[in-house]
Amino acid sequence: MYESTTNMDNKREIVEKYFDMIYKLSLSQTKSRDYADEVVQDVFIRFINSDKKFESDEHIKAWLIRVAINCCHNMFSNSWAKKTVPLSEDIVFDTKEKGDVYYAVLELPQKYRAVIHLFYYEEMSVAEISKVLKTNSSTVKSQLSRARKMLKEKLKGGYGLV
Amino acid sequence: MFKKYYKDANNDINTNRQLIDNIFESAKIKPQKGKKIALYRYWVAIAAVFFVVLTFAFYDDIVRLNNENINITETQQSIEQQVTRQSDEEDVPQMTRLVPESTEEDVSRFSRNIEGESVNGFAVKMDNFMEVPESKIEEITEILMQKFGEKDEETGNIFIFEIVGIAETEWGGYYLGRWKWFVGDHSSLLTSFVLNEDMTELYECTLNSETGDVLWNEERNMFE
Numbered sequence: 001m002y003e004s005t006t007n008m009d010n011k012r013e014i015v016e017k018y019f020d021m022i023y024k025l026s027l028s029q030t031k032s033r034d035y036a037d038e039v040v041q042d043v044f045i046r047f048i049n050s051d052k053k054f055e056s057d058e059h060i061k062a063w064l065i066r067v068a069i070n071c072c073h074n075m076f077s078n079s080w081a082k083k084t085v086p087l088s089e090d091i092v093f094d095t096k097e098k099g100d101v102y103y104a105v106l107e108l109p110q111k112y113r114a115v116i117h118l119f120y121y122e123e124m125s126v127a128e129i130s131k132v133l134k135t136n137s138s139t140v141k142s143q144l145s146r147a148r149k150m151l152k153e154k155l156k157g158g159y160g161l162v
Numbered sequence: 163m164f165k166k167y168y169k170d171a172n173n174d175i176n177t178n179r180q181l182i183d184n185i186f187e188s189a190k191i192k193p194q195k196g197k198k199i200a201l202y203r204y205w206v207a208i209a210a211v212f213f214v215v216l217t218f219a220f221y222d223d224i225v226r227l228n229n230e231n232i233n234i235t236e237t238q239q240s241i242e243q244q245v246t247r248q249s250d251e252e253d254v255p256q257m258t259r260l261v262p263e264s265t266e267e268d269v270s271r272f273s274r275n276i277e278g279e280s281v282n283g284f285a286v287k288m289d290n291f292m293e294v295p296e297s298k299i300e301e302i303t304e305i306l307m308q309k310f311g312e313k314d315e316e317t318g319n320i321f322i323f324e325i326v327g328i329a330e331t332e333w334g335g336y337y338l339g340r341w342k343w344f345v346g347d348h349s350s351l352l353t354s355f356v357l358n359e360d361m362t363e364l365y366e367c368t369l370n371s372e373t374g375d376v377l378w379n380e381e382r383n384m385f386e
Contacts, residue, residue: 008186015182023177037178044185093171101164102171120165121172151164159164 008048014060015044021061021122022068028117029072031106039071062132069114069133097159104154112147115140291327294337299325302337305361309385319343328359335359338367338376355384 019040026039046067047060054060093099105116118124118132126144130137151159217224294302306323313320322342328335337357343350353366356378364385365378 012182012186015185019179019182020177024172024175027175028172033178037181040178041181041185041188044182045188048186091175093174095167097167098171098174101167105168116168117172120168155164159167 011048015047018061018064019044022064024121025065025068025114025117026072028105028113029069029110030075035072035075039068039075042071043068062128065118065132066134073110100155101159104151107154108147108150112143112150115143116147116151119144291329291338294325294328302339302357302361306341306364314343317343319345 022043023036023040026036026043027033030036030039043064047064052063054063091102093102105113108116114133115129118129119126124132126137126140130140133140302325303323307321310321320343322344324340324342326338326340328337336359339355339357341352341355343352354368354376355364356367356376357364362385363383365382366384367376367378
């Protein structure tokens with residue numbers, strides 16, 4: 001059993017460590033700072049209140065990512081939540097390229113945004129992503145491939161996408 | 163390049179770290195849903211077991227009640243399913259379901275004068291329609307395709323010929339069929355038809371669900 005999750009100080013360390021990761025993942029999924037705030041709180045409250053025994057740091061990370069994605073998905077399953085959320089206009093980047101790339105990703109379907117974010121930002125491998133999302137690696141590869149194709153069209157073939 | 167820009171963009175995003183204190187405060191007061199869910203699952207499991215036990219205990223009664231409610235034979239069900247669908251197009255005759263007519267005879271022939279036109283038809287009870295063997299269906303379909311073609315020349319829509327059943331009358335056997343065509347991704351009814359057993363006469367027909375009549379005009383043999 002991984003000892004670091006047994007007391008509140010250790011849990012705080014873990015929350016501080018993974019907070020940014022979960023926030024940015026949630027933001028890419030929900031496209032809204034308000035929703036991302038809600039998801040992040042939901043994820044970490046569940047973590048704090050969970051009796052689950054984690055085996056390693058990687059296990060915690062995978063669990064948090066999976067819960068975050070599920071929470072984002074559930075958010076849009078609720079009838080009161082908007083199905084289509086406008087892109088976050090308050091995120092301003094200092095270069096046009098960053099803005100183009102970031103907003104192009106936000107225009108992708110939700111499931112493609114997740115794999116793109118985990119692959120390019122979290123630098124997870126296809127195998128790791130498939131393990132976290134509990135899906136086949138061939139599914140992940142196929143989603144990555146389709147996402148890249150869509151991004152290539154949106155970004156007019158630029159930014160070195162293959 | 164893409165990866166660099168995407169990483170840089172995400173690194174530029176300020177996260178709302180003030181939430182962390184909020185999270186720990188909320189975690190203290192938020193009820194632990196896990197336990198409630200666990201209890202709920204036990205109750206669901208108990209209810210499921212109870213239901214299964216009841217089912218086994220009253221299995222014979224359930225089967226008996228179920229059989230008493232089944233009135234339609236497999237053949238009737240098959241034929242009903244095939245003739246109940248209605249076309250989307252307004253100018254196609256409305257398809258109605260064949261229902262048993264309250265006549266003493268199973269099949270009777272009649273002539274009617276409908277709007278000054280002599281129309282011959284027969285009334286058939288559901289029981290009288292028998293399934294047509296697959297080989298016969300193929301044979302009939304082949305003949306109809308030779309006669310009318312595989313597709314409409316004007317629209318290019320592909321034809322489908324369905325043989326619903328055969329009714330035996332004292333005047334011979336009559337196949338009842340449906341002539342459809344593919345429009346886009348679905349099939350659409352053009353007309354119902356009757357075809358005599360010799361396959362020398364084919365008439366467009368209409369079905370009347372109230373009376374159980376199949377009506378056609380004998381002066382309009384589509385094979386002539």
